[in-house]
Amino acid sequence: MSGSANFAALKDLPALRDQPLKEREPLFVKKLQLCSIIFAFDDPKVDLRGKDIKRQTLLELVDYVNTPAGQKIFTESITKDLMTCISANVCRALPPATDDFDPEEDEPVLEPAWPHLQVAYEFFLRFIVSSEVNAKVAKKHVNQEFCLQLVELFDSEDPRERDYLKTILHRIYGKFMSHRSFIRKAISNVFYRFVYETERHNGIGELLEILGSIINGFAIPLKKEHLQFLVRALIPLHKPKCVSLYHQQLSYCIIQYVEKDPETAIAILNGFFRCWPWSCSSKQVLFLNELEEILELLGADQLGQISKTLFTNLARCLDSDHFQVVERALFLWNNEHLVNSGCLSRLNAKMVLPIIYGPLYKNSSGHWNATVEGLAQNVLKMYMEYDLALYDKCSTDYFKEEEEGKRKKGEVKQKWNTVVSMAQTNR
Structure with missing residues (x-):
């Protein structure tokens, strides 16, 4: 419905505070109904008076429900009109994204209807957090369909809207226990797409922030559906090219799982390395940050199951052409917990050193970056002090492999030379 013909009706309504208590509820409902009128914001110069009157009315509703008397107005009888008003203002189709939009580079397109939308969100938030609102009664209107529409709105380009949605959906999740599983599934579906x-x-990022709090509240032992959510929805989020935009929130969720159940680290690390961004050095540094947090929580049982995969991939990082990746990997040995009692400790030297010796030695003997060279030398020295016999064996094996590699290259080169010579002879 257009707002141009109706703003006068809003203007003529008296203020809620000026009315006797018994007359406020019908007036409140009338204001809700008129605030359900939607104005077009395509042209900022059209319907200026009507838009302003609606905004002031919404602000009045927010101001009123912030009072003790206003809280009492959240009765079952007004809930339908309230949700009709909120749905009319908030639930809408988002404009299609432009093909060339780059979230890492471009400024977001702000919602033109924000002057009304912001106050509508603020008003709805007051309703959701009110102790006067009974979840069992309100869930008939704050239903699964409405929750799904809120989840879909997280694709809004306007960060202000996403911030409100994050707070509101989290509050709904906390208050309406019967909707929790549905909300998690709705978020999963967003991740899958x-x-x-x-x-x-x-x-x-905002959906992951909500999940961070939700996962924090999961009971131990973790339910099967919560473990499936980790494997199917969260771990694959490491794959997309734009992972850096939400990696901090994703990492927090992952760490929450490992803290609650260290066994999850096995599935996490296996999936983690499948998604490893080998072609992007800056993302590898992010992943190494997350890896360090996971390794701090890794127990001996889990390490035994994942050691080969872990140290093989770590060796590959140490062998990277990009010095920042090598440097960040070497910084793992600056972590006292990992070195003293974790996966990089003396106890695990026989698992670690044979796999990483080669790239460590190469970095320690003439790397162009002095920091990398010094860090690699320190790590080698540490393992030499741990177990000299092991160190000598790794060194001997490494040079044998290098010599064998040179011999095979020489044989291949000789064969090609023979082929070339025969080809020239037969011309």
Whole structure:
């Protein structure tokens, strides 16, 4: 419905505070109904008075429900009109994303209707957090369909809107226990579409922030559905090219799982290395940051199951052409917990050193970056002091492999020379 013909009706309504208590509820409902009128914001010069009157009315509703008397107005009888008003203002189709939009580079497109939208969100938030609102009664209107619409709105380009949505959806999750499983599934579906179809979504970071708090509240032992959520929805989020936009929030969720159940580290690390961004050095540094946090929580049982995969990939990082990746990998040995009692300790030297000796030695003997060279020398020295016999064996094996590699290269070169010579002879 257009707002141009109706703003006068809003203007003529008296203020809620000026009315006797018994007359406030019907007036409140009337204001809700008129605030359900939607104005077009395509042209900022059209309907200026009507837009301003609606905004002032919404602000009045927010101001009123912030009072003790206003809280009492959140009765079952007004809930339908309240949700109709909120749905009319908030639930809408988002404009299609432009093909050339780059979230890492471009400024977001701000919502033109924000003067109304912001106050509508603020008002709805007051409703959700109110102790006067009974979840069992309100869930008939704050239903699964409405929750799904909120989840879909997280794709809004406007960060202000996503911030409100994050707070509101989290509050709904906390208050409406019967909706919790549905909300998690709705978020999962957003992640699936993002990872496997579009790789475009503006609200992955905000959804992960909500999940960080949700996962924190999971009971131990973790339920099967919560473990499936980790494997199917969270770990694959490491794949998209734009992972750096939400990596901090994703890493927090992953660490929450490992803290609650160290056994999850095995599935996490296996999936983690499958998604490792070998072609992007800056993302590898991010992943190494996350890896360090996971390794701090890794127990001996889990390490035994994942050691070969872990140290093989770590050796590959140490052998990287990009010095920042090598440097960040070497910084793992500056972590006292990992070195004293974790996966890099003396106890695990026989698992670690044979796999990483080669790239460590190469970095320690003439790397162009002095920091990398010094760090590699320190790590080698540490393992030499741990177990000299092991160190000598690794050194001997390494040079044998190098010599064998040179011999095989020489044989291949000789064979090609023979082929070339025969070809020239037969011309």
